């Protein structure tokens with residue numbers, strides 16, 4: 058079984074991506090971790106050009122998405138990344154969102170892009186980055202992955 062962990066950086070989400078990777082490995086997944094990074098130049102069609110991020114989901118059985126909430130919504134970078142991904146149809150995903158407390162429609166927005174392209178959102182978790190990560194929050198994330 059193959060898993061892809063695609064994330065947009067915040068200190069919290071980057072740390073959690075590593076934890077997610079280790080938990081998935083315990084479940085015998087072979088794991089690819091990819092950080093979605095914006096290229097300085099824009100595409101001609103004004104879509105954000107990606108500098109990095111695996112966009113072909115075909116090889117993967119599970120995709121875990123992680124991103125911070127920006128302006129009470131999912132980060133534009135994650136939204137643009139999702140719009141550029143291919144072979145989403147039928148794929149199982151899980152969404153991990155970091156925020157300081159006001160997540161607004163972040164989860165709904167990202168979930169709707171996945172669903173629109175035929176992907177299935179198995180589960181989601183919102184983690185507060187307020188006062189940083191602690192054992193309790195890390196435990197929640199581990200449990201979240203184990204339950205997938």
Ligand SMILES: Cc1cc2nc3c(=O)[nH]c(=O)nc-3n(C[C@H](O)[C@H](O)[C@H](O)COP(=O)(O)O)c2cc1C
Nearest residue numbers: 067068069125126127128129155156157158159186
């Ligand atoms: C420009 C910007 C806008 C943000 N908007 C929100 C927001 O609307 N709601 C929220 O809960 N957190 C918001 N955050 C916090 C982030 O989601 C994230 O939790 C925080 O940046 C974590 O940073 P760190 O882990 O790198 O310390 C915002 C952060 C930035 C930088």
